[in-house]
Amino acid sequence: MWQYTPRVAVIRGLRTPFAKSGTVYARLSALDLGKLVVAELIERSGIEPKTVQELVFGNVIPSVKAPNIAREIVLGTGLPRSIPGYTVSKACASSNQAITNAADLIFRGYADTVVAGGAESLSDVPILFSKNFSEVLVGASKQKSLGGKLGQFSKVKLKDLAPDTPAIAESSTGLTMGESAEKMAKENGISREAQDKFALQSHLRAAQATASGRFKEEVMTVVVPPAYENIVEMDNLVRADTTLEALAKLRPVFDRKFGTITAGNASPLTDGAAAVLLMSEEKAKEYGIKPLGFIKSWAFAATDPADQLLQGPVFALPTALDRAKITLKDIGVIEMHEAFAAQVLSNIQWIGSKKIAQEKLGRSEAIGEIDPEKINPTGGSIALGHPFGATGARIITSVCNELQRTSQQYGLVTVCAAGGMGVAMVLERE
Ligand SMILES: CC(C)(COP(=O)(O)OP(=O)(O)OC[C@H]1O[C@@H](n2cnc3c(N)ncnc32)[C@H](O)[C@@H]1OP(=O)(O)O)[C@@H](O)C(=O)NCCC(=O)NCCS
Secondary structure, X not given: OOOOOOOEEEEEEEEOOOEEOOOOXXXXXXXXXXXXXXXXXXXXXOOOHHHOOEEEEEOOOOOOOOOOHHHHHHHHOOOOOOOOEEEEOEOEOHHHHHHHHHHHHHHHOOOOEEEEEEEEEOOOOOOEOOHHHHHHHHHHHHOOOHHHHHHHXXXXXXXXXXXXXXXXXXXXXXXEHHHHHHHHHHHHOOOHHHHHHHHHHHHHHXXXXXXXXXXXXXXXXXXXXXXXXXXXXXXXXXXXXXXXXHHHHOOOOOOOXXXXXXXXXXXXXXXXXXXXXXXXXXXXXXXXXXXXXXXXXXXXEEOOOOOOOOOHHHHHHHHHHHHHOOOHHHEEEEEEOOOEHHHHHHHHHHXXXXXXXXXXXXXXXOOOOOOHHHEOOOOOHHHHOXXXXXXXXXXXXXXXXXXXXXXXXXXXXXXXXXXXXXXXXXXXXX
């Protein structure tokens, strides 16, 4: 059986406060956010920067100017320039991929200290020109005379100037994430009331965790560059005052007539960054550092996007549990990424279904029962926000901190991702 030895330790994790896109970080890029979190993570961990041997970062919508955000973070934070860095993209599971890649380096003995995480700015998505206008720009650049250059622009029609913005849509089905989640809600019979109840729980728990100071260890303060006048100390999407009545009043967004998904029970478009410091267990011992937790196992999986797009975690979960040689009953803390309340409740339904196990997973019994009230103890992506590339690093840190607080041994992280993909990771406290 596959087993991770030496163990990979999560030394600590950190994130920026998460913010609704277009608000406090409106002028920052994913790179700016990534630099802020990595610099502070290294500062807080007290390690010598030169001991970091690789930086791996997840990012979903890359900048065309600096697509390898990981290396740019090394160069932009004053880290030794000898540290290489590479960027991974696996939709919303990008920072999970970054962290598991980093863990692989440690497991192989190729590195003992690695920083991994992810960043996203949905305030800074690249706006593309239409094909016609791009051709004109390229044509003009090839002309030698000013007249020739200007002549190219005579071909431009007004409609060519309309910006071509990226959509959160599946290339294989043409459906947006929200439309795919609507399909799941309908096929699984997830009611609007159940979704709103779950969303309310997310907000109230996030508000409670914020008020009680539980995020102090994992959320930094951002003094927003370049003016350094605005100070961001906490997530700005959490609504402590939301109610079931307020949620019930919101109109469906993705299927206006018959839909159930609203701005209240979906994760919002968000800016933010998160990172973890990983070390081999031996290195941590050598430095006298007590790790927050250890990475026990993981599995990535995928399903047909045309079936139920966001059920990927259901396919990954049994493999991750088998690899950790435990069952769902052994898990004490569960963090499920909340793309939509409908997706979380659909994942839980399939995880508990014997029929799904037999028809889709090739297993005789259901994976196990999960009580929606027992997951995401400090709120989830609906309330805290979901900067695509950063969410995995956020919840891995949260699970480790929660394991420490509750003295439970095993924690579970699941993240659904575009393309029908999903990841499940098992963390252990000691
Ligand atoms: C759903 C979505 C379209 C909503 O975007 P939006 O319209 O900009 O959302 P807003 O924050 O402006 O909220 C819309 C309204 O709902 C209200 N609202 C949102 N959450 C609420 C809550 N919890 N309680 C009460 N009201 C709420 C807002 O106050 C706002 O009201 P207003 O119009 O009176 O100002 C957007 O968040 C989205 O696309 N989310 C999905 C992202 C996605 O697909 N991610 C990939 C998943 S992995």
